[in-house]
Amino acid sequence: MNITEPEYIDRAKAMNMDAQEALKKTLTVEKQGFSADVELVKAHTISAVNRAVKIGDAMQEFTGHKKLLSGEYNQFALALEDAPISFAKACISLRENNESGITTYEQAAPIFEHLLVQYELMPKTGHGEQTKHPHEPVLDFISSVITADTESVELLEDNPMEKWQPFQLTSFFNNSKRIHDLHELAGRLMGEKVEA
Numbered sequence: 001m002n003i004t005e006p007e008y009i010d011r012a013k014a015m016n017m018d019a020q021e022a023l024k025k026t027l028t029v030e031k032q033g034f035s036a037d038v039e040l041v042k043a044h045t046i047s048a049v050n051r052a053v054k055i056g057d058a059m060q061e062f063t064g065h066k067k068l069l070s071g072e073y074n075q076f077a078l079a080l081e082d083a084p085i086s087f088a089k090a091c092i093s094l095r096e097n098n099e100s101g102i103t104t105y106e107q108a109a110p111i112f113e114h115l116l117v118q119y120e121l122m123p124k125t126g127h128g129e130q131t132k133h134p135h136e137p138v139l140d141f142i143s144s145v146i147t148a149d150t151e152s153v154e155l156l157e158d159n160p161m162e163k164w165q166p167f168q169l170t171s172f173f174n175n176s177k178r179i180h181d182l183h184e185l186a187g188r189l190m191g192e193k194v195e196a
Contacts (some may be wrong), residue, residue: 042105049094049108052115055080056095059088065158068092069151070144074171083119090118145179 063072073085080088094111102108116122161169 045105045112046102046108049102049111052091053095053101056091060092060095066092066096069155070148087115087118090115
């Protein structure tokens with residue numbers, strides 16, 4: 001069967017119109033789906049940030065002060081499923097600055113992104129990857145000991161050890177023995193180097 005040129009053009013137009021209609025339908029469906037997903041993301045972002053505020057509120061209520069100390073984090077680590085301490089501290093800070101709660105996506109979006117960075121789900125911005133010098137692990141450890149020492153002064157001013165709960169005393173006693181032993185070893189090694 002021979003198809004004349006006008007028939008071919010008509011059929012091509014009809015096929016082209018069908019394809020266009022199918023494309024329009026796809027575009028409409030996907031755009032509606034995208035819009036619905038965006039609304040879900042916005043709602044979930046606001047919800048997630050408000051949950052983080054509640055996490056901070058609960059930790060602050062337990063500790064009785066506005067700053068989470070490294071030693072206190074161990075009490076929450078299991079409940080927070082070992083979320084990074086930076087995330088826990090961000091929640092407490094967030095609670096301090098948003099007592100009335102977050103109601104708009106515009107408020108929530110930058111906070112949510114910050115929480116994702118603190119939770120280590122997004123990379124930190126700023127300087128690129130830096131190489132560590134061989135001595136840095138020791139300096140990092142010494143820095144953490146200095147931080148713990150400073151925080152212990154602040155903690156004990158507000159919460160003297162005599163007022164600690166039995167489980168807190170036990171936890172501190174069990175977890176500080178290594179530091180105590182290292183302190184004694186450092187003193188002995190210093191003495192040996194002075195004598196040499």
